[in-house]
Amino acid sequence: MRRVMTIAGSDSGGGAGIEADxxxxxxxxxxxxxxxxxxxxxxxxxVRAVHYLPPAMVRxxxxxxxxxxGSDAAKTGMLGEAAIVEAVxxxxxxxxxPYLVVDPVMVAKSGAPLLAPEAAAVLRGRLLPLAxxxxxxxPELSQLTGRAIRNEEELKEAAAALWQSTGVKYVLAKGGHLxxxxxxxxxxxxxxxxxxxxxxxxxxxxxxxGCTLAAALxxxxxxxxxxxxxxxxxxxxxxxxxxxxFALGRGxxxxxxxxxxxxxxxxx
Numbered sequence: 001m002r003r004v005m006t007i008a009g010s011d012s013g014g015g016a017g018i019e020a021d022x023x024x025x026x027x028x029x030x031x032x033x034x035x036x037x038x039x040x041x042x043x044x045x046x047v048r049a050v051h052y053l054p055p056a057m058v059r060x061x062x063x064x065x066x067x068x069x070g071s072d073a074a075k076t077g078m079l080g081e082a083a084i085v086e087a088v089x090x091x092x093x094x095x096x097x098p099y100l101v102v103d104p105v106m107v108a109k110s111g112a113p114l115l116a117p118e119a120a121a122v123l124r125g126r127l128l129p130l131a132x133x134x135x136x137x138x139p140e141l142s143q144l145t146g147r148a149i150r151n152e153e154e155l156k157e158a159a160a161a162l163w164q165s166t167g168v169k170y171v172l173a174k175g176g177h178l179x180x181x182x183x184x185x186x187x188x189x190x191x192x193x194x195x196x197x198x199x200x201x202x203x204x205x206x207x208x209x210g211c212t213l214a215a216a217l218x219x220x221x222x223x224x225x226x227x228x229x230x231x232x233x234x235x236x237x238x239x240x241x242x243x244x245x246f247a248l249g250r251g252x253x254x255x256x257x258x259x260x261x262x263x264x265x266x267x268x
Contacts, residue, residue, distance in 0.1 A: 015254025025215060026258070050114070093130055207251075
């Protein structure tokens with residue numbers, strides 16, 4: 001049994017954060033552990049409140065899991081504050097896990113900010129150098145690089161700039177926010193770009209897609225897949241999760257990572 005840790009916040013609506021991550025881990029067949037960074041009061045309409053845990057408590061959770069259960073990979077999601085990013089980077093630098101996937105969660109789908117400006121600098125300088133792969137969408141990549149991104153060429157240029165300035169092994173730049181008939185993600189390893197293309201889905205309920213992708217990527221890497229195969233499998237899982245999403249609430253409903261299991265009972 002492979003073990004994968006999520007270091008992220010909790011979504012009270014169950015659509016993103018650790019809730020999405022644990023569903024994804026279960027769907028792929030790895031054992032999920034948790035280091036909680038924040039508690040949010042949110043639903044499909046928006047985020048009402050956020051409470052961050054003390055950095056020492058975040059560190060203690062990671063250490064407790066690693067000292068006993070261990071971990072074959074980890075993914076980070078909502079970290080929120082600079083001190084939390086520092087704590088996570090410090091303990092992971094000592095742990096030297098085989099794989100680390102960083103989802104640089106900065107803004108909720110509803111528009112609520114989830115990463116303080118000073119925390120973004122710490123994430124770039126302390127956490128990304130430890131990462132196997134970082135998975136920014138267009139707004140996140142723009143914020144991390146200070147570059148305007150209006151098309152695929154600018155997306156690739158920003159991905160290369162982020163790789164060059166941080167030391168991360170791979171950048172998976174997600175192009176879903178750009179226009180066009182396809183949603184194209186670009187994987188960059190410092191030398192070459194590889195495109196992952198999917199037809200653009202006309203879907204309303206997409207809450208949790210970023211969390212689900214990063215969690216799936218960490219799980220597939222933990223199971224021994226090469227990076228390109230892990231990205232391909234993770235994107236397939238997300239596509240099926242969107243197709244099987246739940247029409248819950250008045251806003252953007254949650255995707256369904258368990259849809260890959262093919263059980264009608266998991267689709268309501």
